[in-house]
Amino acid sequence: MDARAHVDAWLAAWRARDLDAVMACYAEDIDFVASTVVRRWGRADGRLRGREELRLHFEQGLKLAPDLRLTEEALLSSPDGYALFYHRENGNRVLDVVELDAAGKAARVRAFYEHHQR
Numbered sequence: 001m002d003a004r005a006h007v008d009a010w011l012a013a014w015r016a017r018d019l020d021a022v023m024a025c026y027a028e029d030i031d032f033v034a035s036t037v038v039r040r041w042g043r044a045d046g047r048l049r050g051r052e053e054l055r056l057h058f059e060q061g062l063k064l065a066p067d068l069r070l071t072e073e074a075l076l077s078s079p080d081g082y083a084l085f086y087h088r089e090n091g092n093r094v095l096d097v098v099e100l101d102a103a104g105k106a107a108r109v110r111a112f113y114e115h116h117q118r
Helices: 003-015 019-023 035-041 051-064
Strands: 026-033 047-049 070-078 081-088 093-100 106-113
Touching (some): 003 019, 003 070, 003 081, 026 051, 035 047, 035 106, 047 051
Parallel strands (some): 026 106
Antiparallel strands (some): 026 047, 070 081, 081 093
């Protein structure tokens, strides 16, 4: 799967609030780091490992943002992944740096927020 196809599937899943479809975009052994992990789960390194932990994180995120909307601003690609710059319904801008595995799933993600995000 190329970067554009992965981003399109990921955005469509979030727009539909379809957590199963969102999770289908991630590798089973996903390595995910974000400041939201620090705040929600008290993990100083901001790291989640594996789809189960990530699913719980996203479930909590959906509860905290019932009007969640993600709007793409820019997609930058590389041979093994991409960086997606987007903004949320609350005006916060986010940069997700994603490495894709051989199956086209997100294997490593680093999320950067412009402002504090719950």
